[in-house]
Amino acid sequence: MRIAVLGGDGFVGWPTVLHLSEAGHEVHIIDNLSRRWIDTELGVQSLTPMDSVQERCRIWHELTGRRIRFHLIDLARDYEIFKAWLTEHRPEAIIHFAEQRAAPYSMKTDRHKVYTVNNNVNATHNVLAAMVETGIDAHLVHLGTMGVYGYSTIGAAIPEGYLPVDIAKLDGEKVEQEILYPTRPGSVYHMTKSLDQILFQFYAQNDGLRITDLHQGIVWGTHTAQTRRHAQLINRFDYDGDYGTVLNRFLIQAAIGYPLTVHGTGGQTRAFIHVQDSVRCIELALGDAPERGDRVKIFNQMTETHRVRDLAEMIAGMTGAKVAYLPNPRKEAAENDLIVKNDQFLALGLDPTTLAEGLLEEVVEVAKKFAHRVDRSRVPAVSGWTRELGSRVERDPEGKALREVG
Amino acid sequence: MRIAVLGGDGFVGWPTVLHLSEAGHEVHIIDNLSRRWIDTELGVQSLTPMDSVQERCRIWHELTGRRIRFHLIDLARDYEIFKAWLTEHRPEAIIHFAEQRAAPYSMKTDRHKVYTVNNNVNATHNVLAAMVETGIDAHLVHLGTMGVYGYSTIGAAIPEGYLPVDIAKLDGEKVEQEILYPTRPGSVYHMTKSLDQILFQFYAQNDGLRITDLHQGIVWGTHTAQTRRHAQLINRFDYDGDYGTVLNRFLIQAAIGYPLTVHGTGGQTRAFIHVQDSVRCIELALGDAPERGDRVKIFNQMTETHRVRDLAEMIAGMTGAKVAYLPNPRKEAAENDLIVKNDQFLALGLDPTTLAEGLLEEVVEVAKKFAHRVDRSRVPAVSGWTRELGSRVERDPEGKALREVG
Ligand SMILES: NC(=O)c1ccc[n+]([C@@H]2O[C@H](COP(=O)([O-])OP(=O)(O)OC[C@H]3O[C@@H](n4cnc5c(N)ncnc54)[C@H](O)[C@@H]3O)[C@@H](O)[C@H]2O)c1
Ligand SMILES: NC(=O)c1ccc[n+]([C@@H]2O[C@H](COP(=O)([O-])OP(=O)(O)OC[C@H]3O[C@@H](n4cnc5c(N)ncnc54)[C@H](O)[C@@H]3O)[C@@H](O)[C@H]2O)c1
Numbered sequence: 001m002r003i004a005v006l007g008g009d010g011f012v013g014w015p016t017v018l019h020l021s022e023a024g025h026e027v028h029i030i031d032n033l034s035r036r037w038i039d040t041e042l043g044v045q046s047l048t049p050m051d052s053v054q055e056r057c058r059i060w061h062e063l064t065g066r067r068i069r070f071h072l073i074d075l076a077r078d079y080e081i082f083k084a085w086l087t088e089h090r091p092e093a094i095i096h097f098a099e100q101r102a103a104p105y106s107m108k109t110d111r112h113k114v115y116t117v118n119n120n121v122n123a124t125h126n127v128l129a130a131m132v133e134t135g136i137d138a139h140l141v142h143l144g145t146m147g148v149y150g151y152s153t154i155g156a157a158i159p160e161g162y163l164p165v166d167i168a169k170l171d172g173e174k175v176e177q178e179i180l181y182p183t184r185p186g187s188v189y190h191m192t193k194s195l196d197q198i199l200f201q202f203y204a205q206n207d208g209l210r211i212t213d214l215h216q217g218i219v220w221g222t223h224t225a226q227t228r229r230h231a232q233l234i235n236r237f238d239y240d241g242d243y244g245t246v247l248n249r250f251l252i253q254a255a256i257g258y259p260l261t262v263h264g265t266g267g268q269t270r271a272f273i274h275v276q277d278s279v280r281c282i283e284l285a286l287g288d289a290p291e292r293g294d295r296v297k298i299f300n301q302m303t304e305t306h307r308v309r310d311l312a313e314m315i316a317g318m319t320g321a322k323v324a325y326l327p328n329p330r331k332e333a334a335e336n337d338l339i340v341k342n343d344q345f346l347a348l349g350l351d352p353t354t355l356a357e358g359l360l361e362e363v364v365e366v367a368k369k370f371a372h373r374v375d376r377s378r379v380p381a382v383s384g385w386t387r388e389l390g391s392r393v394e395r396d397p398e399g400k401a402l403r404e405v406g
Numbered sequence: 407m408r409i410a411v412l413g414g415d416g417f418v419g420w421p422t423v424l425h426l427s428e429a430g431h432e433v434h435i436i437d438n439l440s441r442r443w444i445d446t447e448l449g450v451q452s453l454t455p456m457d458s459v460q461e462r463c464r465i466w467h468e469l470t471g472r473r474i475r476f477h478l479i480d481l482a483r484d485y486e487i488f489k490a491w492l493t494e495h496r497p498e499a500i501i502h503f504a505e506q507r508a509a510p511y512s513m514k515t516d517r518h519k520v521y522t523v524n525n526n527v528n529a530t531h532n533v534l535a536a537m538v539e540t541g542i543d544a545h546l547v548h549l550g551t552m553g554v555y556g557y558s559t560i561g562a563a564i565p566e567g568y569l570p571v572d573i574a575k576l577d578g579e580k581v582e583q584e585i586l587y588p589t590r591p592g593s594v595y596h597m598t599k600s601l602d603q604i605l606f607q608f609y610a611q612n613d614g615l616r617i618t619d620l621h622q623g624i625v626w627g628t629h630t631a632q633t634r635r636h637a638q639l640i641n642r643f644d645y646d647g648d649y650g651t652v653l654n655r656f657l658i659q660a661a662i663g664y665p666l667t668v669h670g671t672g673g674q675t676r677a678f679i680h681v682q683d684s685v686r687c688i689e690l691a692l693g694d695a696p697e698r699g700d701r702v703k704i705f706n707q708m709t710e711t712h713r714v715r716d717l718a719e720m721i722a723g724m725t726g727a728k729v730a731y732l733p734n735p736r737k738e739a740a741e742n743d744l745i746v747k748n749d750q751f752l753a754l755g756l757d758p759t760t761l762a763e764g765l766l767e768e769v770v771e772v773a774k775k776f777a778h779r780v781d782r783s784r785v786p787a788v789s790g791w792t793r794e795l796g797s798r799v800e801r802d803p804e805g806k807a808l809r810e811v812g
Contacts, residue, residue, distance in 0.1 A: 079520055110539040114485055117531045118524075121601070125523045133516040155575045165571035166580065169561045170745065174572065182585040183604065184611075191608045195527070195601045198589065202597045205590075206737055331612055339576065 001286075002026045002089065004138075006075060006127065007097030009053045010035055011236050012143065012219055012278055016095065018226035018233065019279045021066050028089060029053065030082070031098065032074035034119070038105070044243075044378055046236035047252065047370045048222065059232050076122035083130040093286055094131070096142045098123050099192065103147070105242040106189035113188045120192035121199075128203045139289040141212045141282060142200065144193045146271045146302060146340070148215060150184025157339040161215065161298025186332055200296045208292040212285045216278065217271030217302030217340075220247045221358060222366045224276045235275065237366060240378040246270065246308055247315075249379070254319035255367035256374050264328030266309025267335030271302035274353040284348040300342045303352035314355065318363055407692075408432045408495065410544075412481060412533065413503030415459045416441055417642050418549065418625055418684055422501060424632035424639065425685045427472050434495060435459065436488070437504065438480035440525070444511070450649075450784055452642035453658065453776045454628065465638050482528035489536040499692055500537070502548045504529050505598065509553070511648040512595035519594045526598035527605075534609045543616070545695040547688060548606065550599045550621045552677045552708060552746070556590025563745040567621065567704025592738055606702045614698040618691045622684065623677030623708030623746075626653045627764055628772045630682045641681065643772060646784045652676065652714055653721075655785070660725035661773035662780050670734030672715025673741030677708035680759040690754040706748045709758035720761065724769055 008017045008029030021027045031053065039045055051059075057068045073082050075098050099120040100106060106116040124142070131138060149158050156163070162178040169175055180201065185191040196213070203209045227235045238244045239252040250260045273281070281301045290297040306314075312323045328334070414423045414435030427433045437459065445451055457465070463474045479487050481504050505526040506512065512522040530548070537544060555564050562569070568584040575581055586607065591597040602619070609615045633641045644650045645658040656666045679687070687707045696703045712720075718729045734740070 079516075083516070110485075110489070110535045113535045114528075114532060117605075118528055121527050122520075122524055126520060129516045129519045155581070156573055157576055163573065165573050165585075167562055167569065167571050170563055175561070179571075179585075179588040182588075185604070185608060186612075188608070191604060194604050198591070198597060198600050198604070199523075202591060202594070206592075 001092045002028070003286075004028045004030055004089070004091040004094045005097065006030045006094065006123075007099065009033060009070075010097050010101075011238065012275065013095075013097040014056070015224040015227055015235055015275055016097075016279050016282055017068055018060065019224060019283065021060065021068050022064070022226055023283065027068050028091065029057075029068060029070045030073050030075065030085070031070070032072065034074075034100070038100075038243075042240060042242060044238075044240040044375065045373075047239055047373055048234045048237045048366065049370075049373070050234065050236050051232045056233060059230055063230055063233075075126055076119045079126045079130065082126060083134060086130050086134045086136055090134075090136055091138050093139045093141065094127065095282060095286075096124065096127060096140060099143075101189060102243045103187035103189040106192075107187055108242070116188050117192055117195075120189075121195050124196045125199055128199055128209065131209055132203065132207045137210070137292070139210045139212065139286065141214065141285050142196065144196060144213045144215045144298075145190060146215050146217050146300065147185055147187070147190035148183050148194045148197060149181055150186055150190075157341055158300065159341050160300050160344055161213065161296070186330065197296075204290075204294070204296045210290050210292055210294070212288075212290065212297045212299065214281065214285060214299050214301040217273045217300075217305075218245045218247065219273055219275050219278050220245065220355070221274040221276060221353070221362060223361075224279055237370070239374070241380070247272070247311060250312055250315045250321075251362055251367040252371075252374055253379060254315050254321040254363065255371040256376060256379070257321070258376075258379055259322040259324035260312040260316060261380065262309050262312050262323055262325050263330070264325070265334050266312060266325065267307055268332065269305050269307050269336055269338035271300075271305045271338060271340055272355060273302045274358055277303055277350060277352050281345050281350060284345060284350060288348060299344050300340050301345065302340055302342055303350070304354060305338045305340060306355065311355075314359065315363070318360055407498045408434070409499045409501065409692075410434045410436055410495070410497040411501045411503065412436045412529075413505065415439060415476075416503055416507075417644065418681065419501075419503040420462070421630040421633055421641055421681055422503075422685050422688050423474055424466065425630060425689065427466065427474050428470070428632055429689065433474050434497065435463075435474060435476045436479050436481065436491070437476070438478060440480075440506070444506075444649075448646060448648060450644075450646040450781065451779075453645055453779055454640045454643045454772065455776075455779070456640065456642050457638045462639060465636055469636055469639075481532055482525045485532045485536065488532060489540060492536050492540045492542055496540075496542055497544050499545045499547065500533065501688060501692075502530065502533060502546060505549075507595065508649045509593035509595040512598075513593050514648070522594050523598055523601075526595075527601050530602045531605055534605055534615065537615055538609065538613045543698070545616045545618065545692065547618045547620065547691050548602065550602060550619045550704075551596060552621050552623050552706065553591055553593070553596035554589045554600045554603060554621060555587055556592055556596075563747055564706065565747050566706050566750055567619065567702070592736065603702075610696075610700070610702050616696050616698055616700070618694075618696065618703045618705065620687065620691060620705050620707040623679045623706075623711075624651045624653065625681050625684050626651065626678055626761070627680040627682060627759070627768060629767075630685055643776070645780070647786070653678070653717060656718055656721045656727075657768055657773040658777075658780055659785060660721050660727040660769065661777040662782060662785070663727070664782075664785055665728040665730040666718040666722060667786065668715050668718050668729055668731050669736070670731070671740050672718060672731065673713055674738065675711050675713050675742055675744035677706075677711045677744060677746055678761060679708045680764055683709055683756060683758050687751050687756060690751060690756060694754060705750050706746050707751065708746055708748055709756070710760060711744045711746060712761065717761075720765065721769070724766055
């Protein structure tokens, strides 16, 4: 298949590109490299030393004889360029990772909010409009997030996108209908994924586009079968306060002998998936495309849930690190349950790597191995979620003010 | 009160500005005049001769001694300028009309789709982000549309924004919850209003912004008490295939002796409100602001519903015009019922002008009076809703091809 991977230079995009190239597909990366620019803006870098996308593609070619083509296009701004690209290359599938994906970054300042909405909504809408305009019948696979469900105020298990509800008709009789799960995003970033959902619903209904939306949990892990093949194919590993997920931050804290900082009670439950499984899920979703005229197909792309404090204890147990509790900068419920359905991927044959099995490798092969590269000033960073919270001061585990935040 | 009217040069914005100025408020118009530019793009003009916004404000001042200030700002592009404006003027209320509002225009070409999404989402989000950033505790009143509800597939009366549904919890017990009505927008324009809803939900919840969203029906009528006071204060009247509502188009067809063209069976039911009532509703909503921390307050701003063919017959009855049935360019159900709740405005004292009472004045005072200004080539125009429909040919009532469409 000819596949366009939008955002193929990113953390999940890059291993997906390699996996699909190895599987024999003709893979094209479209990326504006904004993520690398944001590293520069924030003055941070991947823990793992990361080469340019051009160099990575060259090494892959040297190693395997396969070509991955890279096209520098800003999907949010260069509508006409992307349309021309589509017309020329006519991909059979398009995988769309190309959005600003950090919740803390999206809440940093008004400029970051405006950027995130503008970038993500326009990128997604431009892709849809260009697909309709060029008449390309590609299967669009989008990476969404579990965060569109928001805090599970409903007390029901989280279904795969659509929730059955009973609605009273005019005569009082109740009828069951499946509706898009009522969204309650908790950050501007998550909100943009809720907006994406409405865009997809419209274009599937009005123009018959074939769309799969993957509501993904937090991706952890660094290596896949392909990234392991050469030091310079290694995936990025973010641990700063904006892009570093809670798990990566624990790993780094443990590696440098800093306490694992848990916000609030650590009672928030989060959904997780290993990057190798994420890549595999995308392949499974590609092979299970909806038909023209179908509603958007939604999968929950996650394999297990954990409370944040349990994760911290797990890593503390493996490494001997201490756990420290700090106030929560996010505006969210202190404790939440999260019961998530993921039957569809299991039915398609997904065999997950669990945290319990895979985490030690991350500790040893990644966090400890590259610990000398850690920028310690990045370890306690955090963005405030509202103006009041934003002006709070971040404190270290002993209560000493580390720096003003927001 | 100091009130900013975003999009105050538009069809509903202008009479709102005059109404609020007359009521003693300090009114500021913020507009990028894009609607006038679109007239130029399409080569169309208002049936009623319309002066520049500066000239209109000057005449109002001459007549009443009151000042209306005009500020040329593009809300979608000039975030920093708008933020500086807010900081300087600190309005107590912001009324937000500033979006591209024609469904056919939003579906014309991919360029128009991209423009509409970009303009509307960024305008709304920039307003919200700037309100949070400047810490202005203004009440935001937004003009939404009945179109966010979409085709009433549910078979229930359309509530005011929130729908009560029963949801099965984990243990099987069903609990009632109110959710945002599951949106099913029928055009890119309507879709942007669905996106706005999610933006409002987030900013009300995360930042405590006080927001009212008015889901408005089709606005008809030209005059209000204030626009009548001087020939040069007259409101705009659109009748072209993009901006002209179904009712305005019937009025013009009748005025020039053309048959009233009904698309499909004319069985689509639409909700209507007179512009004088629309202006009054906005004033009522201003006086009924939600509290900080409340969810978004949603009103249905409409006063009656009619099937399109019944409207045609009503106008045919008043004018002697014929009715002609043509294929429908929109992708929508041929016949639909529409039962809409609007209890909240009635409870606040709204006393509606009905079509049956007010329509004759439109026929005589507007359509016939300015019939000499009608551009006849604009009467049959239509935008295709999908690529297939878009390439259809528009036919006159006798079946003669009038022009290629799309
Ligand atoms: N990493 C996770 O834990 C996780 C969890 C859930 C969902 N997701 C989703 O998966 C997708 C990929 O995540 P990731 O971790 O790889 O993110 P990433 O930031 O590492 O990668 C995103 C890539 O998209 C590119 N991009 C952004 N805007 C673009 C634009 N306008 N035009 C072209 N390219 C653009 C960036 O340069 C970057 O290379 C995202 O959409 C994200 O929301 C990720
Ligand atoms: N007219 C109707 O029948 C109707 C029905 C339902 C809802 N509405 C809603 O009411 C609002 C007003 O409708 P209208 O008929 O007066 O529309 P209009 O097009 O006449 O007025 C909109 C005004 O907003 C301005 N504008 C657009 N984008 C802007 C931007 N980025 N920055 C600054 N100004 C901008 C335009 O120049 C114009 O003056 C719209 O939001 C519309 O969706 C209208």
